[in-house]
Amino acid sequence: MLKVPDHQVAGHTARHGKLGPLIDDSGRFYKPLQDDERGSKELAFYSSFSSNTSIPDHIHGFFPVFYGTQLLEASDGSGLRPHLVLQDLASDRLNPSIIDIKIGSRTWYPQASEDYVQRCMKKDKETTSLLLGFRISGLQIYGNSESGFWKPEKKHVQEFTLEDVRLVLRKFVSSNSPIGSNSFPDCCFAPSVYGGSAGILAQLLELKAWFEDQTIYHFNSCSVLMVYEKESMMKGKSSGAEIKLIDFAHVVEGRGVIDHNFLGGLCSFIKFVSEILTGPDEYSTEACSPDSEKKCISTDNEHPDHKSEFSDILSTN
């Protein structure tokens, strides 16, 4: 029995009779193959990657499992259409908090059409991509059983500024309500979600080490998905914190050159995450017991002023 995914945060959705991905209850995610080059490119990538034995196992683990393709009734009622059969990353997860981060200051690539390049460049400039080397494409952050998820609209997410990105990455790992721009995220869960030997940061650093070396693929316009389960943590269980790469419709051959665009953006994102763990903002981890989020108290969440000597000198020139 196929249905619309509950926890999709970005991309085309199958709601309201449109074409989008479907899931079943066995943990599989069915992504319709797009008619144009994107569909064949994404399939080519999954086929190549899943059978490439030169890629280490721990790197394969950062990608959804690929089960081949299958003809299915498309969600828009247009009849049978081939779908990629992938691992459903939200399967068996209770109220997962998810952020989709599109990596790279440049989402276009030399081989693309002029029209595509222009549209991408415009969006890269309008969002944080050009500035930060990545942008948040979508998110849902679980508050509690009463408030449910904070899932801002696409339009709002696209308008995120540098400071919004900082705030959202803090809200993601905080026990207090993510809703409202005036909230002060306590970053209560940062040590266990971002930190630790198996946390998000450790996973990102593993991925980075691979990108410093691999010259097979260039992952244009690809996202890192961050997932964890707040409720599970509150009950003293594992956070289930995990990253996965998704969206490979614009992957091209690396031709012996590393993916410097993805790597640069990934390093920038890593810096943002590590600043939450080590930055000047303090969060009282001791006050954060598994069953009492109320105890988490924020102390100081003002971001340090980055005005440097350099800016003083520049302004007098």
Add this chain to the structure above:
Amino acid sequence: MLKVPDHQVAGHTARHGKLGPLIDDSGRFYKPLQDDERGSKELAFYSSFSSNTSIPDHIHGFFPVFYGTQLLEASDGSGLRPHLVLQDLASDRLNPSIIDIKIGSRTWYPQASEDYVQRCMKKDKETTSLLLGFRISGLQIYGNSESGFWKPEKKHVQEFTLEDVRLVLRKFVSSNSPIGSNSFPDCCFAPSVYGGSAGILAQLLELKAWFEDQTIYHFNSCSVLMVYEKESMMKGKSSGAEIKLIDFAHVVEGRGVIDHNFLGGLCSFIKFVSEILTGPDEYSTEACSPDSEKKCISTDNEHPDHKSEFSDILSTN
């Protein structure tokens, strides 16, 4: 007594009555301040950087020493003009081999004028910048006392392809003649120039570690200069292998974000250098004695074919 530098490989030169840098015999390099914003920006950078005590000493060592500014008769005869007084990187060097590598797949930056952006983008696409994350801006490679330097013209350097870049980085550390496209560089000096605990690769990795962390400056359109002395090595002395960053007319404030564009390009360049040290191409280092370059014999210099499974799949789709 001021004179035109002997070993300048890129940028404006003071020859033929044009405006360019001058040197003296005390090891100082005088770079004329450009009239426009570029001049004030480069001065602002040197002033800020040289006085910034938060930057580690070993990182200061990757930059030319800054001695302030001085009014001098400009080389184009236009009268007195302020010059940056910098360390002359070629001073006390005997026939230095030098490559100027402009780092970054993007040499423009959001704050620049539309006209500047368009000109940079065009050049980034025409050269290897967009593809590799860096381009060679100029070079001189010393052959021997008979042949002197191989110093291709600017126009030729700008047309370098991916394979040309690979070849030049190998010629740079080879004992056989760098002249001619059909030569097979033996990479005789790679272990001592690129490799080792104080070699170019080790220095690049130190620089990389700083770029993963620093959020003060974004080094747009800045170059890494690689220098060493072949003759010194042939005589069994130190190679004097060294990297320095130069050209800061387009440095802007980092505003709390790492320079992901520079870092990505630097990592790509590092991969090229490390491939020469560890790649499938073999060079007989034992045959390379200090006083006999003739013994260096190339075995196999064909670059491995990067055609992957991925390309096979793509071509059938």
